[in-house]
Amino acid sequence: MSESYELTAEARERVGKGSAREIRRNGKIPAVIYGEKQPPLPITLPYKEVHLRITSGGFMTTIATINVDGKKIQVLPKDYQLDPVRDFTMHVDFLRVGKGTIVTVNIPVHFENEDESPGIRRGGVLNIVRHDIEFTCPANAIPDAITVDLTGLELGDSVHISAVKLPEGVKPTITDRDFTIATIAAPAGLKSEEDAEAPEAPETEIVGEESTDGEGENEAE
Numbered sequence: 001m002s003e004s005y006e007l008t009a010e011a012r013e014r015v016g017k018g019s020a021r022e023i024r025r026n027g028k029i030p031a032v033i034y035g036e037k038q039p040p041l042p043i044t045l046p047y048k049e050v051h052l053r054i055t056s057g058g059f060m061t062t063i064a065t066i067n068v069d070g071k072k073i074q075v076l077p078k079d080y081q082l083d084p085v086r087d088f089t090m091h092v093d094f095l096r097v098g099k100g101t102i103v104t105v106n107i108p109v110h111f112e113n114e115d116e117s118p119g120i121r122r123g124g125v126l127n128i129v130r131h132d133i134e135f136t137c138p139a140n141a142i143p144d145a146i147t148v149d150l151t152g153l154e155l156g157d158s159v160h161i162s163a164v165k166l167p168e169g170v171k172p173t174i175t176d177r178d179f180t181i182a183t184i185a186a187p188a189g190l191k192s193e194e195d196a197e198a199p200e201a202p203e204t205e206i207v208g209e210e211s212t213d214g215e216g217e218n219e220a221e
Contacts, residue, residue: 006065006072007050009043020091029089033066033075036096043068051089054080061105061142063097076103076139101139104173106132108145109181116151119184124155127185133161137170146170148181158183 012019012030020030023044029051033041043066053059059077066073075094083090095103109131114120133146146166148159160178172179 004063004065005053006067007045009045009066009068011068012042012044015042024088024090029092031092031094033068033073033094033096036098036101038096041068041073045092047089050092054089058144061107061144063139063142064094066094074098076105076142095139097139102136103139103142104134104136105142106134107143107170108132109148110145111148111150111182113149113151117153117184119153119155119157119186120150122155123187124184125187126150127183129180129182133181134173135166135170136173137167141167141169143167143170150184153184155184155186 009031012023023030024047027047028044029047031043031045031050033043045066059080063074063076066075074097076097077092078095079093081090081092082088095101097103109128111126111128114126117124120126135146137143146164148164150159153159159181161172161174161181162178164181
């Protein structure tokens with residue numbers, strides 16, 4: 001799990017688009033803390049520090065402490081909005097994290113031991129089906145990544161979620177199937193060679209039964 005960090009915030013009384021625009025003009029970001037059966041708490045945060053956290057990675061899976069006018073609240077980012085044109089951070093939602101809080105998060109997938117895969121050594125290509133996977137897990141035990149070991153995989157092999165050792169308490173939200181995470185695909189050149197070497201199927205002549213003149217005629221009569 002990534003190392004936690006602390007942000008200093010100010011509570012805000014005014015909400016709405018007009019107030020949010022004024023906050024952004026002053027170099028800050030409007031945000032809301034909610035959850036744990038408590039009323040939503042509107043706050044403002046320093047723009048530069050929050051935007052840096054978002055763009056440096058791991059923002060959505062790292063617990064933070066927000067100091068709101070001297071009161072420290074543990075939170076997990078749940079959503080943020082970016083300006084579609086300027087890539088400017090517009091708003092952030094945080095979820096309060098208490099004892100035993102279970103959260104749903106997307107966790108990135110990392111792959112290791114590519115050199116130990118015979119299929120890749122033969123020129124195979126690692127075809128990643130899922131770059132991240134949605135899991136439920138304790139808020140205070142979110143893994144930085146899920147690691148997939150490629151040792152021993154041959155051309156055409158697939159890695160399914162059942163083959164991955166998950167940390168305690170981490171469970172995929174997809175439970176109705178053993179979904180694929182990645183495959184080892186044969187390179188295009190190898191496929192062409194295999195197709196060329198494949199024996200042609202023998203031609204099969206279909207011979208129909210010859211009818212005797214006059215037999216079978218007018219059976220319906």
